Amino acid sequence: MYKIIGFPRSRAMRVMWLLEELEQPYEIDPAKPHSEAITAVNPSGKVPALVDGGAVLTESVAICTYLADKHGQFTFPAGTLERARQDAFTQFAVDVLEGALWTAAKNSFVHPETLRVPEIKRLCKAEFSAGLEHLGRMLGQGPYVMGETFTLPDIILGHCGGWAVTAKFDLPKDGPVYDYFKRLRARPAYRAMMDKVMAAE
Incomplete structure (x- = not known):
């Protein structure tokens, strides 16, 4: 189960959309930018962040690239x-x-x-x-x-x-x-x- 930290009507939508495409379960903590919930995992205060097990990833494009690469869908292989x-x-x-x-x-x-x-x-x-x-x-x-x-x-x-x-x-x-x-x-x-x-x- 992935966890998205960030209120949905933000760049978190990108991560949500990709997870829907991947048919992967996720939960959402609708934290606002610079709130305690997001600054605890991302000192910049920017949303979204993705929690995957014990790891926290930030920046929506990097998160989506990671997810697409990890699941081998909606992307072409690196180096091609x-x-x-x-x-x-x-x-x-x-x-x-x-x-x-x-x-x-x-x-x-x-x-x-x-x-x-x-x-x-x-x-x-x-x-x-x-x-x-x-x-x-x-x-x-x-x-x-x-x-x-x-x-x-x-x-x-x-x-x-x-x-x-x-x-x-x-x-x-x-x-x-x-x-x-x-x-x-x-x-x-x-x-x-x-x-x-x-x-x-």
Whole structure:
């Protein structure tokens, strides 16, 4: 039984989604950032953390990479060209799409008001939109970014798509990126994850 420490409507969603895809049991401690429950295992106060036996892992992408590698699913083997291409999609999702969303969030409610730069959110939305255009060019003919195989970067990208809705960033209303996000939301594991997220609120 895995344990996720972190309130569900956060990057913990990525870990939950992957565990649903893996059909692995887990429990959730809905700790908020910088709460005692999370700082006890992660001094930075960031969520989520994953408890696996006596080990604690932090950072959602690292956690998901570990889980996919451990269970041998939703990833290509390390040292292969496919894995390098997969990792490139993951890095793109984190650098470009999540980067824009996280910068906007920090300047909306994360940082103290005296440190926020609200004007930067316009740039964040433009960078996010440009990133989606690039994603559309990268998608190719397969249903997922790695073709027929659903992999970890699909989870990261799908989470960014949902985050964008919450942050009121524009998403395509048709076309390949729209269809891609729609396919991700249709996966049974995604729906199971969202049911648990909603139940926790």
